[in-house]
Amino acid sequence: MLQPPPDTDVCKAKPFLRWTGSKSWLVKEHITKFLPKKFNDYHEPFLGGGAVFFHIRPQKNVYLSDLNSDLITTYVQIRDNVEKVIEALRLYRNTEEDYYQIRAMTNKTDHCKAARFIYLNRTSFNGIYRVNDKGQYNVPYGKREAVDILTADNLRSVSEILKGKNIFCESFTAIKKTVSKNDLVYLDPPYTVAHENNGFIEYNSKLFSWDDQHKLAELLNYLNKIGAQFILSNAEHLAIRKLFKGLGDFYSLSRYSKVGGRNKTRGVFNEVIITNIK
Numbered sequence: 001m002l003q004p005p006p007d008t009d010v011c012k013a014k015p016f017l018r019w020t021g022s023k024s025w026l027v028k029e030h031i032t033k034f035l036p037k038k039f040n041d042y043h044e045p046f047l048g049g050g051a052v053f054f055h056i057r058p059q060k061n062v063y064l065s066d067l068n069s070d071l072i073t074t075y076v077q078i079r080d081n082v083e084k085v086i087e088a089l090r091l092y093r094n095t096e097e098d099y100y101q102i103r104a105m106t107n108k109t110d111h112c113k114a115a116r117f118i119y120l121n122r123t124s125f126n127g128i129y130r131v132n133d134k135g136q137y138n139v140p141y142g143k144r145e146a147v148d149i150l151t152a153d154n155l156r157s158v159s160e161i162l163k164g165k166n167i168f169c170e171s172f173t174a175i176k177k178t179v180s181k182n183d184l185v186y187l188d189p190p191y192t193v194a195h196e197n198n199g200f201i202e203y204n205s206k207l208f209s210w211d212d213q214h215k216l217a218e219l220l221n222y223l224n225k226i227g228a229q230f231i232l233s234n235a236e237h238l239a240i241r242k243l244f245k246g247l248g249d250f251y252s253l254s255r256y257s258k259v260g261g262r263n264k265t266r267g268v269f270n271e272v273i274i275t276n277i278k
């Protein structure tokens with residue numbers, strides 16, 4: 001089984017965002033049994049809050065990506081410009097008035113964009129990422145009084161762990177450019193086939209479509225062909241089982257979720273892991 005790296009300061013780096021669909025529950029309870037003994041490069045093309053990346057802390061070449069450009073700007077700025085991000089975050093206060101002012105701001109520099117992104121993530125209602133048709137963040141104030149807006153030590157540790165890592169804003173299919181035999185790919189797409197009430201889960205202004213799930217199945221087929229190792233998280237649903245049949249082994253997992261803060265989506269959900277790792 002894969003051994004975690006020694007417990008240095010850098011290794012204390014923890015996810016710094018609240019993220020819808022975060023796999024912190026998977027990391028706590030299950031992921032270790034799916035990880036391969038050995039792998040070369042590491043790829044995580046639906047990065048979000050990066051729970052699995054922060055857990056594994058891969059030492060070799062790492063490729064992290066996501067289609068959310070504000071999210072990726074934030075990761076890049078923490079990697080390259082962490083002190084400026086911290087400096088900008090220090091100016092922000094957790095009050096309703098400040099929240100709506102900061103939400104309405106357009107930042108000129110990338111480090112200020114990153115600070116604003118972290119601030120809104122921490123202080124908004126449930127940390128949801130949601131934008132309107134114009135691409136403007138439109139989540140209301142969360143009224144969370146006890147929140148730490150600035151966790152400077154963790155941001156510095158995250159910066160260290162991200163040094164030398166490749167971070168891109170691109171769709172998941174782009175990993176074909178870099179993935180090779182024996183690499184490990186962890187994939188955690190938005191779940192298109194949402195649960196009982198057919199309530200889709202929103203991450204970007206565009207939802208992950210069923211056509212995207214087909215592209216994902218094609219990608220797994222490609223990874224099998226080149227001999228790369230993958231672990232895919234997905235919704236436990238007949239349509240998903242049918243689409244991904246023959247591409248890997250299936251494992252059902254249960255979890256409690258309060259996705260998106262809408263009461264109707266709270267409850268116990270079943271998810272599936274599909275992997276070609278034996």
Ligand SMILES: C[S@@+](CC[C@H](N)C(=O)[O-])C[C@H]1O[C@@H](n2cnc3c(N)ncnc32)[C@H](O)[C@@H]1O
Nearest residue numbers: 019021022023046048049050051067171172188
């Ligand atoms: C379930 S979340 C990932 C959560 C992450 N594993 C964590 O622990 O926080 C799915 C992510 O996929 C991203 N996404 C949606 N469509 C995408 C696409 N076509 N290509 C790459 N990323 C996409 C979203 O922006 C979102 O961050």
